[in-house]
Amino acid sequence: MKRIVRTEGAFLFDEEAHAVLDAISSWWVITHGHRHPLIMDAIRNASETYDQIIFAEYTHEPAEELAKGLVAIAPLGLDHVFYSDSGSTAVEVALKMALGFFHNSGAPRSRIVVMEHGYHGDTVGTMSAGERGVFNAAYQSLLFAVDRLPFPSTGREQETLDAFETYCQDGEVAALLIEPLVLGAGGMRVYPASLLAELKAIAARHGALLIADEVMTGWGRTGTLFACEQANVTPDILCTSKGLTGGSLPLAATLCTAEIFAAHLSSDRTRTFFHSSSYTANPIACAAALANLAVWQTEPVSERIGRLESMHRARLARFETDLRFANVRQTGTIVALDLNAPASGYLSDVGPKLRAFFKAKDLLIRPLGNVIYLMPPYCVTADDLDRAYDAIDEAADMFGGGGVR
Ligand SMILES: Cc1ncc(COP(=O)(O)O)c(C=O)c1O
Numbered sequence: 001m002k003r004i005v006r007t008e009g010a011f012l013f014d015e016e017a018h019a020v021l022d023a024i025s026s027w028w029v030i031t032h033g034h035r036h037p038l039i040m041d042a043i044r045n046a047s048e049t050y051d052q053i054i055f056a057e058y059t060h061e062p063a064e065e066l067a068k069g070l071v072a073i074a075p076l077g078l079d080h081v082f083y084s085d086s087g088s089t090a091v092e093v094a095l096k097m098a099l100g101f102f103h104n105s106g107a108p109r110s111r112i113v114v115m116e117h118g119y120h121g122d123t124v125g126t127m128s129a130g131e132r133g134v135f136n137a138a139y140q141s142l143l144f145a146v147d148r149l150p151f152p153s154t155g156r157e158q159e160t161l162d163a164f165e166t167y168c169q170d171g172e173v174a175a176l177l178i179e180p181l182v183l184g185a186g187g188m189r190v191y192p193a194s195l196l197a198e199l200k201a202i203a204a205r206h207g208a209l210l211i212a213d214e215v216m217t218g219w220g221r222t223g224t225l226f227a228c229e230q231a232n233v234t235p236d237i238l239c240t241s242k243g244l245t246g247g248s249l250p251l252a253a254t255l256c257t258a259e260i261f262a263a264h265l266s267s268d269r270t271r272t273f274f275h276s277s278s279y280t281a282n283p284i285a286c287a288a289a290l291a292n293l294a295v296w297q298t299e300p301v302s303e304r305i306g307r308l309e310s311m312h313r314a315r316l317a318r319f320e321t322d323l324r325f326a327n328v329r330q331t332g333t334i335v336a337l338d339l340n341a342p343a344s345g346y347l348s349d350v351g352p353k354l355r356a357f358f359k360a361k362d363l364l365i366r367p368l369g370n371v372i373y374l375m376p377p378y379c380v381t382a383d384d385l386d387r388a389y390d391a392i393d394e395a396a397d398m399f400g401g402g403g404v405r
Helices: 037-047 061-073 087-104 124-129 137-142 157-168 193-205 227-231 258-264 283-298 301-319 350-360 382-399
Strands: 004-008 011-014 019-022 080-084 111-115 147-149 173-178 209-213 237-240 252-256 325-331 334-339 371-374
Touching: 019 382, 037 283, 061 080, 061 252, 061 283, 080 087, 080 258, 087 124, 087 173, 087 209, 087 237, 087 252, 087 258, 111 157, 124 137, 147 157, 157 173, 157 193, 173 193, 193 209, 193 227, 301 325, 301 334, 301 382, 334 382, 350 382, 371 382
Parallel strands: 111 147, 111 173, 173 209, 209 237
Antiparallel strands: 004 011, 011 019, 080 252, 237 252, 325 334, 334 371
């Protein structure tokens, strides 16, 4: 374990004053860089006025302003915001909203469709929707059944679409829950925006809802503010967390359409959307998120993202025909490549070996098994990236072995 005593920009500083490059944005939360001054100021200022305020029958300005701000920048048609505190809870809320919508509309539906290799969190509902495996084997008896679409690998997209069409036939599908464009924890697997648009069209044709889990893909990671924008799709429900506060404080929001909101709004209390948690809409976290919106509005964030995309592209090119790697890929600011190692898969010992190798070089890079990926904050410099790419090159010589250069 390394004890971190300070963070700044793209770096974590440990107690021996080593600067560790945070090449995975501390599990994908830090967008602009650690301790962005505007966000830190907002947190300090909000803490002069607020701590936690019950968010039932009482409200407060940071939550109201943030909800307005989110509706203004989200895909058109997502008019309502429900707060919670993590990516997992944002998705749990979305699943409950979807089933509640059909229940309250008098035509209940019971099925959730997901994509193979998906990850949506570690609560019981989100584990049910995620890929089954070693991570949740012990809890299997608690998990509910979902229908799974095959992952749309290149050339097999039609299989995914056909499977969804088939699942929808009996009118029982409440929602398709999906990570748009990139499946994160499932191995940074990428698929085209056109497929997302086609899935949305099938859902719409069958009256099923589309839930976009943008917990990882949101806030510029894929090149646009939300990944759904690239497919020109407005999901019925959108989940966001991680970069919502620029990564500074835990907060999540689940956005939905007016129709879903209306299905729960009634003087009949049995129709209530029953979900609450003590720290819902924490004012200081909302103030941090408002400051994040201000950063997006006042600083050249899109330009920074564009520059990072180009810096990645230029450096990734050297691995494209490198037989030590397979599936060299990039979506926006996210790059990934599979190391051709003697044993692959999340539990192969190449993962921990790579991690230790990078850590010894003061690089925070945590491969998913043999999948090496980079997802740095947008303030990362060309020199920082060079260090990361050179280390990947060196690691392939040390731990690869599936191919010859
Ligand atoms: C796509 C996606 N959904 C949900 C989650 C869960 O978020 P949290 O860890 O904040 O509960 C994650 C976390 O990595 C994620 O990548």
